[in-house]
Amino acid sequence: MNTQALAVHDNGPEGVYLRGSGAAREWWRVSLSERAHMFRIEHGHGAAGSGAVDIDTVVDLDNLEAKLLKWRREGFVSVAGREDEARAVAAGSRFAMELERAVELQREARAAEQTAPTEAVRIGGVAMPPAPESTPSALVPRINDAYLFTARADDIALDIVENRRVMLIGHTGSGKTSFIEQVAARTGHGVLRANMNGQTTIGDFVGFWTVKGGETVWVDGVLPVAMREGYWLIIDELDFAEPSILAVLTAVLEPNGRLLLKERGNEIVEPHPSFRLFATANAAGAMSAYRHLYQGANLLNEAFLDRWRVYLFDYLSKEEEAEVLRRTLPALTPSIAQTLAAIAADCRAAFAREDLASTFSTRRLIDWAELMLRTGDVERAAGPAIYAKVSAEDAALIRSIIRHHAIFDAGDGASG
Ligand SMILES: Nc1ncnc2c1ncn2[C@@H]1O[C@H](COP(=O)(O)OP(=O)(O)O)[C@@H](O)[C@H]1O
Ligand SMILES: [Mg+2]
Structure with a gap:
């Protein structure tokens, strides 16, 4: 019997899968079942189709794909031996392979339409357009x-190129604001920030009328300024914003959304092509479980969130954080940086278990390390950088985590 003939479809999983040779030969045969979307699988030893079939059953596609994966791991090879099929099985599914092709097509289409300007700056693998020449350097972050x-970074950089609205959510000090600032710094874009967890009023945000030298004049708020001049606007802690600010934002969130200044006789502000809008939030969306840590944070509703690409900023991994510590403070030795990163990771794990009420930010870690380099004293440095910011119970637990990493002897510097 010609086993090749069993491959019913060119692209289907049907066919014979073999392992071993001679007397040790073992095979699985896959064919279409009479039942729609189901496959018959048979198993036997010896030449396929000749020996006795010891397993004969019908499975659905999901089940079959799991089996194909398992067989491949066990050393079964498709008689058809097609490379694409092998790849599909390795990737776990046909879907993954098709998606790979689609991504490739999309990438080619993008490359064709993008005659990258020579001044484009690369962030990771993404070429980003430069800022308008008129950008005042004072507004470009360092x-x-x-x-x-x-x-x-690549995903977010592409969103920026495509002019998507980007919201970064995550604990305080996880690098949300600085991410946007550092992309802007490298591409030369001006950045304006508006923090919603303070006294930012709708007037500050949109603009207001005032009297100047006997004349009534209009003063643009940060939003129209950024839109007209082509700056990047970061709305920090958006989950603390007043409802009136959220309402104004909603219109601007549309692609190329315009701003209607009602207070100014319905003037329409068109967005400059370089204008970009970002938000950061601590307790929105996937972070809602932590709302108790961020007193007064509002729930952002789903319709509002759907107007953004929302990225969850976890803290850096231990390795990444050690790397950041060394880059920030080159005097730190690799082993100190690793130990400090491990302490931060342990504190975060304790926080996740709810053993600690406060989390441990990258900002806090860097600050502690900086003080440590100044004082040469781990405990003294931890005072203003860590202990004084948390409850006495939290401070005690953090101190024991630090001790656990054996940075200092139990008797040493334990005065606090
Ligand atoms: N990926 C990173 N690389 C280097 N430093 C980082 C990184 N992420 C966070 N930091 C440090 O942590 C500090 C706080 O980050 P920030 O962006 O202000 O946090 P957030 O906006 O999430 O509260 C930054 O100023 C920077 O020193
Ligand atoms: Mg921030």
Whole structure:
């Protein structure tokens, strides 16, 4: 019997899968079942189709794909031996392979339409358009050479190129604001920030009328300024914003959304092509479980969230954080940096278990390390950087975590 003939479809999983040779030969045969979307699988020894079939059953596609994966791991090889099929099985599913092709097509389409300007700046693998020449340098953030762009940077950079609205959510000090600032710093874009967890009123945000030298004049708020001039606007802690601000934002969130200044006789503000809108939030969306830590944070509703690409900023991994520490403070030795990163990771784990009420930010870690380099004293440095910011119970637990990492002897410096 010609086993090749069993491959019913060119692209289907049907066919014979073999392992071993001679007397040790073992096979699985896959064919279409009479039942729609189901496959018959048979198993036997010896030449396929000749020996006795010891397993004969019908499975659905999900089940079959799991089996194909398992067989491949066990050393079964498709008689058809097609490379694409092998890849599909290895990737776990046909879907993954098709998606790979689609991504490739999309990438080619993008490359064709993008005659990258020579001045384009690369962030990871993404070429980003430069800022308008008129950008005042005072508004361009300073480059922090120690800033580490992790794997997520490419996705967000592409969103910025495509003019998507980007919201970064995550605990305080996880690098949300600095990410946007560092992309802007490298591409030369001006950045304006509006923090919603303070006294930002709708007037500050949109603008207001005032009297100047006997004349009534209009003063643009940060939003129209950024839209007209092509700056990047970061709305920090958006989950604390007043409802009136959220209402104004909603219109602007549309692609190329315009701003209607009602207070100014319905003037329409068109967005400059370089204008970009970002938000950061601590307790929105996937972070809602932590709302108790961020007193007064509002729930952002789903319709509002759906107007954004929302990225969850976890803290850096231990390795990444050690790397950031060394880049920020080159005097730190690799082993100190690793130990400090491990302490931060342990504190975060304790926080996740609810053993600690406060989390441990990258900002806090860097500050502690900086003080440590100044004082040469781990405990003294931890006072203003850590202990004084948390409850006495939390301070005690953090101190024991630090001791556990054996940075200092139990008797040493334990005065606090
Ligand atoms: N990926 C990173 N690379 C280097 N430093 C980082 C990184 N992420 C966070 N930091 C440090 O942590 C500090 C706080 O980050 P920030 O962006 O202000 O946090 P958030 O906005 O999430 O509260 C930054 O100023 C920077 O020193
Ligand atoms: Mg921030």
